[in-house]
Amino acid sequence: MSHFSLLAGTRNIEQSMPFALYRFSICLGTGLGYLFATLSGAGIAIAADAWGKNPNSMAPFGAVLGFAAFACLMYKLRPYWLHYIKVPQLLLLAEQALGKPIPGGKAQLDYAKQQVHASFPSTSGLFDLDRHIRRALADIPAPPAWLAPLLDHPQVGKYARIALGRFAALDHQTLLAGHFHSGHGNPWRTAATALAVHDRHFGSLLRYRTYATLFEWLGFAAAFPLLAVGFQMLTEGFPVPLGVWIYVFAAVFSWALKAAFFEPIAEAALLGVFFPLAEQGVTPEQETALARRSAVFREILDRAGQGRLIEAQSAAGTP
Secondary structure, three states, X not given: OOOOOHHHHXXXXXXXXXXXXXXXXXXXXXXXXXXXXXXXXXXXXXXXXXXXXXXXXXXXXHHHHHHHHHHHHHHHOHHHHHHHHHHHHHHHHHHHHOOOOOOOOHHHHHHXXXXXXXXXXXXXXXXXHHHHHHHHHHHOOXXXXXXXXXXXXXXXXXXXXHHHHHHHHHHHHHHHHHHHHHXXXXXXXXXXXXXXXXXXXHHHHHHXXXXXXXXXXXXXHHHHHHHHHHHHHHOOOOOOOOOOHHHHHHHHHHHHHHHHHHHHHHHHHHHXXXXXXXXXXXOHHHHHHXXXXXXXXXXXXXXXXXXXXXXXXXXXXXX
């Protein structure tokens, strides 16, 4: 039975606490990376203009460059973040849902990474699958009835559909976890099935995704003022006032807490809804209908080796 419970999600994260702490250390290190890159950029800018009348005036410019440079680096590292941070935790959550024992301590980290590598030997291959899932989720949502008047509006409808698609795409990790829960060897096949399940139960999953997203951002909002006050206290003696950067750093470290704890708890709660729905399965007719609506879904079926079958069913007039 589908059940969305943040408390149950928290318990699941507690069972995989070694990996949760590992993820937290990486997120904290990322936050520190933003901090040091920003301060280094400001310092380099001051040093470069040391002979000027007011070298400190270049500090904000250097800080922005340092922050932006580190942000670009993190953007480039997204495939590795997915492969080594996010997906191993999804695997652990899926195995807990199946009732499988998972090791503790450092062995848990090694186990999760080995299992993920067995399913996805290539980091780029996993990222490509994830990208297709996100595109398909943004492409296929069948809007609930209560949104129909808004989507039919001539001016607002286009942007509302884009927003709905992007919000639906937030479920991409949930669908990736479905691969480990299914036990199937072909991740493109499990992605297609998971997308069909998501489409079939879109209204319910949209509601629970809303709850999960609110939980994540409420956690961020709770951490932000506390961290902002902390940064203000830490930087009182700085020779150069940090100004707005105090709030930027507070936001960065609030994101670190959100990414390390609030997002996994919300994801675990969502999996408590999605896995029982996935166990109900979907029919070939539902996948055929979905393939007619979404070119991205047809591409996923092609990668799964079933594109021609769906085309034949569609040509034969299968509903």
